[in-house]
Amino acid sequence: MAVYTQLSAETLAELIAQYDVGELVSAKGIAEGVSNSNWLIETSGKDGAGARFILTMYEKRIDLSDLPFFLDLLDHLAAQGCPVPRTIHDRAGASFRWLDGKAVALIEFLPGVSVDHPTEGQAYSVGAVLAEMHLAAEGFAASRANTLGPETSAQVLAECGEAALAEIAPALPATIAQAREVAEAWPTDLPRSIIHSDLFPDNVLMRGDEVSALIDFYFACTDAMAYDLAVTHAAWSFSSDGHGYRAEIGRALVQGYESVRKLGKDERAALPVLAQGAALRFVSSRAQDWIETPADALVTRKDPMAFVRRLDFYRREGGDLFTA
Numbered sequence: 001m002a003v004y005t006q007l008s009a010e011t012l013a014e015l016i017a018q019y020d021v022g023e024l025v026s027a028k029g030i031a032e033g034v035s036n037s038n039w040l041i042e043t044s045g046k047d048g049a050g051a052r053f054i055l056t057m058y059e060k061r062i063d064l065s066d067l068p069f070f071l072d073l074l075d076h077l078a079a080q081g082c083p084v085p086r087t088i089h090d091r092a093g094a095s096f097r098w099l100d101g102k103a104v105a106l107i108e109f110l111p112g113v114s115v116d117h118p119t120e121g122q123a124y125s126v127g128a129v130l131a132e133m134h135l136a137a138e139g140f141a142a143s144r145a146n147t148l149g150p151e152t153s154a155q156v157l158a159e160c161g162e163a164a165l166a167e168i169a170p171a172l173p174a175t176i177a178q179a180r181e182v183a184e185a186w187p188t189d190l191p192r193s194i195i196h197s198d199l200f201p202d203n204v205l206m207r208g209d210e211v212s213a214l215i216d217f218y219f220a221c222t223d224a225m226a227y228d229l230a231v232t233h234a235a236w237s238f239s240s241d242g243h244g245y246r247a248e249i250g251r252a253l254v255q256g257y258e259s260v261r262k263l264g265k266d267e268r269a270a271l272p273v274l275a276q277g278a279a280l281r282f283v284s285s286r287a288q289d290w291i292e293t294p295a296d297a298l299v300t301r302k303d304p305m306a307f308v309r310r311l312d313f314y315r316r317e318g319g320d321l322f323t324a
């Protein structure tokens, strides 16, 4: 589940009244997601014909000083024609408000479903939309450093410590040294833009083969575009437990990406290490969450081993995987 905070009907109605979107009709907590609380909001709409929105309350892992960056980015990308939800501004023009000491934003609802087992056609479209987003973001004036880069992964795993990692799974402690190796080999001069950096299937809504929305930009930052492709490759091209590599999906993603933006030789050569860094990014955050989240918490903990298996795969096969 991901509704960490209970809001009464009165509180929600008062909040919605601050926006020019009609009156609150219903609010349903959304189970998906792990980071923020989300509600599907229905209102009477400005014209009485009804309207839907997503209300997000920012709970953790978000530095609130970054919120204007994330919300302005949505507006910028939507204005450039990317399938990204706009931020609804309140009557005073603010993109977010405060409720019970927490920041909340009202976001445009976009239709579509997240797929569990993507087809090649879907993977191709996701690759293409990712590249379009990278190009559209080049005109966005603000920037934000990646706070979850390879150095952070190495540091987080070291801080978790061998003993706590071994308690989760015996194979996990080895990732401390592997993350250090990857951080030392990390390329620093690849072409950059704003990247999504968490483009998992649950952050893409689809209608058939078409991408109807990219959502959850709360890890977006300025970094290498090829790294974003590597994250997306790691997130889409395996069975969810990380055991089975789906070669046709990996290929379709890269082909779709290159149908819009060709990778440079340097980017292609860097993909094996970028993919290892991508896997480690999720091994480290999942291991940290695993240790910090009580086993009986309402949130389902995500298995770090699903990304250790991807990491092993990229260490073994990465050299040949991304050759043109």
Ligand SMILES: Nc1ncnc2c1ncn2[C@@H]1O[C@H](COP(=O)(O)OP(=O)(O)O)[C@@H](O)[C@H]1O
Residues within 6 Å of the ligand: 002, 030, 032, 033, 034, 035, 036, 037, 038, 054, 085, 107, 108, 109, 110, 111, 114, 202, 203, 213, 215, 216, 218
């Ligand atoms: N703009 C949107 N339009 C339609 N559904 C959305 C939108 N934003 C979020 N959702 C729904 O809410 C769920 C959780 O949102 P998400 O931003 O991924 O939460 P979290 O940051 O907690 O992972 C998504 O899986 C999707 O079902």
Ligand SMILES: N[C@@H](CCOP(=O)(O)O)C(=O)O
Residues within 6 Å of the ligand: 033, 034, 035, 198, 200, 202, 203, 216, 282, 285, 286, 302
């Ligand atoms: N995609 C990450 C977790 C981030 O969660 P999200 O629900 O905010 O996308 C993972 O799978 O570890």
